[in-house]
Amino acid sequence: MAKTILAVDDSSSLRQMVAFSLKAAGYDVVEAVDGQEGLDKAKQQNVDLVLSDQNMPRMDGLTLIKSLRALKGYEKVPILMLTTESSDEMKAKGRAAGASGWLVKPFDPQRLIEVVKKVIG
Amino acid sequence: MTRKRILGPHVKRLLSGVSTHGHRHLNEVETDLLQTKLLLEEAIDKLTSSFTAIHDTVSARQGAIDRLLAGAASDEDRAHLAGMADEIAAHVNKVITNMQFQDMTSQLIDRTLKRVNGLREFLGTMGEHGADILPDSGSEEIVERLGKVNVALATQSRELGNVLRKSVEQRHLESGDIELF
Numbered sequence: 114m115a116k117t118i119l120a121v122d123d124s125s126s127l128r129q130m131v132a133f134s135l136k137a138a139g140y141d142v143v144e145a146v147d148g149q150e151g152l153d154k155a156k157q158q159n160v161d162l163v164l165s166d167q168n169m170p171r172m173d174g175l176t177l178i179k180s181l182r183a184l185k186g187y188e189k190v191p192i193l194m195l196t197t198e199s200s201d202e203m204k205a206k207g208r209a210a211g212a213s214g215w216l217v218k219p220f221d222p223q224r225l226i227e228v229v230k231k232v233i234g
Numbered sequence: 235m236t237r238k239r240i241l242g243p244h245v246k247r248l249l250s251g252v253s254t255h256g257h258r259h260l261n262e263v264e265t266d267l268l269q270t271k272l273l274l275e276e277a278i279d280k281l282t283s284s285f286t287a288i289h290d291t292v293s294a295r296q297g298a299i300d301r302l303l304a305g306a307a308s309d310e311d312r313a314h315l316a317g318m319a320d321e322i323a324a325h326v327n328k329v330i331t332n333m334q335f336q337d338m339t340s341q342l343i344d345r346t347l348k349r350v351n352g353l354r355e356f357l358g359t360m361g362e363h364g365a366d367i368l369p370d371s372g373s374e375e376i377v378e379r380l381g382k383v384n385v386a387l388a389t390q391s392r393e394l395g396n397v398l399r400k401s402v403e404q405r406h407l408e409s410g411d412i413e414l415f
């Protein structure tokens with residue numbers, strides 16, 4: 114059974130490209146337009162990995178991580194940030210919030226899939 | 235003369251503040267626009283190359299496809315056709331990386347728009363306070379008004395700077411760093 118990845122990004126083109134890349138590698142992808150919708154979808158169905166942007170309306174990525182970590186069943190689900198933010202300060206905040214990794218945009222599909230495989234198989 | 239001496243430092247401070255804050259914000263606008271221009275130019279160059287490469291890959295295999303359809307394909311033709319999907323996938327991966335210029339430039343343009351709106355409000359504040367200064371206003375009243383304008387402008391400028399933290403530092407479309415914690 115294919116593993117499910119929740120892709121959260123307010124850019125529709127980015128979501129499309131992430132979904133295209135991951136589906137081509139055999140994963141199921143659930144999309145959300147911001148942190149709030151991501152949290153709602155995570156409550157509706159269990160996912161194996163969350164891939165989230167940082168800067169989004171309504172709820173940003175760091176808040177989403179903290180909310181997910183407080184959610185039963187998501188204490189250890191890998192959460193990767195995929196964002197334009199590249200500062201050490203932001204990475205440290207992500208790590209402290211409970212992120213499992215930090216990927217700086219733009220992403221290369223091949224490298225993204227390698228990382229996802231490494232994290233969830 | 236006395237009135238000029240009283241007003242002079244306050245007017246100077248106001249003009250200096252407007253100049254400093256205005257320059258700072260316009261410099262940021264200029265930097266963001268230049269960064270946007272760089273990313274757009276690189277994206278268009280790379281996307282053009284990738285689409286041309288995809289076209290060339292398909293065209294180069296057309297002969298083999300024709301021979302395959304005619305039942306006359308050689309082993310070499312079959313090998314080339316088998317590798318075509320991988321070749322195209324590699325080009326598509328590059329397209330996906332370079333298409334992300336839209337996400338980055340969109341953030342830069344949003345930031346520029348917010349800053350331009352902030353500058354408009356900044357100038358609006360000056361206009362509002364200026365309108366309250368009447369031709370027969372006394373120097374004490376004018377000094378008080380100029381002081382309020384200075385404080386308002388400094389506050390607006392600081393607040394604008396605080397909300398516009400730069401989230402896109404990329405100047406090229408190379409794939410970014412990956413760090414697993």
